[in-house]
Amino acid sequence: MSIKRLDLYRFNLSGTLDVALLCNSQPLAASLTFLSLDDNNISGGIASEIGNCKQLTRLHLSGNQLAGNLPTSLATGLIPDVQGYFSADSFL
Numbered sequence: 001m002s003i004k005r006l007d008l009y010r011f012n013l014s015g016t017l018d019v020a021l022l023c024n025s026q027p028l029a030a031s032l033t034f035l036s037l038d039d040n041n042i043s044g045g046i047a048s049e050i051g052n053c054k055q056l057t058r059l060h061l062s063g064n065q066l067a068g069n070l071p072t073s074l075a076t077g078l079i080p081d082v083q084g085y086f087s088a089d090s091f092l
Contacts (some may be wrong), residue, residue: 002031007037010062016044017066023052032056039063046071050079057081 006022017037023029038060047066050056058081061075069076074082 003028004031005034006032006054007034007036008040009036011037011040013037013040015042015044017042017046017092020049022054023049029053030055034058036060042066045069046074049071049077050074 012041022032022035032053033055035058036062037058040063042061042064043066045066046061050059050071051073056079059079073079073080
């Protein structure tokens with residue numbers, strides 16, 4: 001069994017995003033294509049481990065309090081559909 005789509009839109013999540021938990025788990029990292037975390041209360045940054053989710057093509061992050069530098073996989077377009085509010089290499 002594999003998970004291709006994880007939609008946590010308005011799921012009332014708070015705290016920091018532990019990308020390593022998602023993208024260092026081989027079954028999930030190998031199958032996840034869509035991750036939506038829109039309109040939660042997630043803060044902090046996104047770790048570079050997001051690049052370990054090799055099949056991820058859609059990442060939705062709008063409506064959170066993310067800050068810091070964008071991981072290379074997001075800044076260089078390795079994930080083609082990234083939605084959120086970004087300024088240069090940083091989150092707003």
